[in-house]
Amino acid sequence: MRAARETPMEALVAATRTNAEILGLSGQVDVxxxxxxxxxxxxxxxxxxxxxLFSDPTNAVLVIQAGQIVKDLR
Structure with missing residues (x-):
């Protein structure tokens, strides 16, 4: 539904910055x-x-979780 109403940049901002603000985590998880x-x-x-690209996990070439590389296909 989001894709029909928002640009890709708006969706990314909503998933990162906006959610961090809602959760009171600005500057901790959105940067x-x-x-x-x-x-x-x-x-x-x-x-x-x-x-x-988001719909196929094989398109993710590098994944860092909690500061640790968990996938690296570069």
């Missing part, structure tokens, strides 16, 4: 900075140009 708690995923492509 890539030393000491932050956020996880990071690098995609094989640009999800702002092709949001369908």
């Amino acid at each position: 890539i900075t030393p000491g932050a708690q956020a996880d990071l995923v690098m995609w094989n492509g640009n999800p702002l140009e092709d949001p369908e």
Whole structure:
């Protein structure tokens, strides 16, 4: 439903910054900075140009969870 109403950037902001604000975690989980708690995923492509990348987990080429690399296909 979101894809029909929002641009890919709006959906990403809602999933990151907006949810962090709602949970009172701004600056802790919505940023890539030393000491932050956020996880990071690098995609094989640009999800702002092709949001369908998210629908296939094989498009995730690097996954960092809690500061540890758990998948690295680079």
